[in-house]
Amino acid sequence: MSNAETRPVETRCGAADGDGSAPRPPVEVLTPRDVPLGGPRAMTVRRTLPQRSRTMIGAWCFADHYGPDDVSRTGGMDVAPHPHTGLQTVSWLFSGEIEHRDSLGSHAYVRPGELNLMTGGHGISHSEVSTARTTVLHGVQLWVALPAEHRDTARDFQHHVPAPVAVGGAEIRVFLGALAGTVSPVRTFTPLLGAEIVLAPGASPTLPVDPRFEHGLLVDRGTVRLGGTGLRPAELAYVHPGRDTLDLVNGSDGPARLVLLGGTPFEEEIVMWWNFVGRSHADIVRARQEWEEASDRFGAVEGYPGARLPAPALPHATLTPRRNPPRA
Template sequence: MSDLEPKPEETLCESSGRPGPRAEFFPAREVPLGGVRGVTVHRTLPQRDLPTVGAWCFLDNFGSGSPTLPEGNDIDPHPHIGLQTVTWPLNGRIRHRDSIGSDVEIEPGQLNLMTSGRGIAHSEYRVPGHISGAGLQLWIALPDASRFIAPHFEQHRELPIFALPGLEGIVLIGTLGGVTSPATAYTPIVGADLQVLAGSSVALPLNPEFEHALLVIEGELVADGVTTGPGQLLYLGSDRKTLPLSSFQGAHLLLVGGEPFGEDLVMWWNFVARSHEEIEAARNDWENHDIERFADIAGHTPDQRIPAPPLPGLHLKPRKRRCGVPHD
């Protein structure tokens, strides 16, 4: 899943320092995706006042298709630069193909991690015969030192377990409570799928250098005295060594965090860059079918490539958003 809005904004995200502990809600917005067949997602990152959490710069919860519509969640070939895509299915099976030759299927409990570097193209299709896929798609902005590396792909079918009395979890990337994922990270970061068991209260250890946020997928959760449920991101800020969690009936959630991203970003469509000119060059390479940067994907024809939307002109200044520090 990707940012396939038909008229995406170009957004400048300014770097920021640690904001201190907070508890602020950011509701999801429904986004119908252009260039695909009937897919609507619930997007909680980026937000006007919270475009990033650490290096996390994009978070979609998808899964509105129907088993009777086998192509309901298919995403045709499209490009990326300057980021890593994290695909975490909650049900169904997803087939990933990309321009460096990867062709794999993924199911719940397995992680696809694609590092675009200077440029990659990929597609994601639901596997016929399985229920319509639901899951989470996230992006991680690559730091300047790594954003032009060669694209690569990795799949992790076994990920480390993090557990406490009353809590069970899987560490997708980075480190949580001394448990480290094998997934490649280029910036200090954490992402974890957590289950708080019914009737449990637990103190979740956090890295105080990180800012964190959580998204409840199912159930109701009390986090440091704040009650939250599905449909909104709870931003927690930084400087927390532990996070008290409890749930009466049980809750399933995603935790994301990382060091506040210390670089300005320009985000547009499926591209994370540092300037309008870089965005424009990547768009031109995609539209001109530059196979040196965005090679063809085996099994797809050129007419399946999703065309890039119009790019705002140079006379349009990107709207500045303070990365990681919401307005009071």
């Protein structure tokens, strides 16, 4: 998905600053902001990452949560060809269907319970359009920052359908990393976890997790408690490294659905603007110029019936470093 803001904030993300001496709550609750994707019937997404209080969770640097969206009212998703650098895009749907085309030549569909992961290291472009079969569009779009040694890696596209695993009233689909005895075969460039969790009413599983990881738990539906902290739909709970279990409780009368993200703290600083991840302002300027000049760096998307997205104007101000809070 493109970051469709007309004036995207230039952000430096990554390693924490400070001495880490101030105590931090065991679970921090992050609330999203609404961002319209544009057009006369704009579909609005809820953006949880990045934000001022936390820019990354592991290498996860961007999280949009959208729907349930009545396509007949909003027109659904129609994102023209646009570029990416220095990241992987992770598409995960709860309902609906999205047609994906990219400059690698991939033509695929994003469907509920199926992972589409696209690697745009040195450069890639793609389009995303909800299909005519879609009535309700609902899902998450996530980005993963690539570490410096892999940020210029070649274009790639992977598709994976994880099998559900039952654990203590929870149904878990692990699309990246390992959880509940299941390991995803999908390649990542830093240690990561990504999973959908559906909790039965009243379920209270304890999930063993990697204590090296920091974790984020995004609530899609239901009222959930994580380690005693209450969470409402669209909120994202953040848990610092050091915990080897996550205690979940579904306090809802119906099923609760969650997306669990995790990874080892990303110690590098990245600069993220529009759809580009780089290491400096100069990286962003170069990527934007090459996209505007239709450079071979991004290739071409075949089969999309329309023009590609132009890049927004760059900000005039010098970027201000924005880091995660210090770790306790």
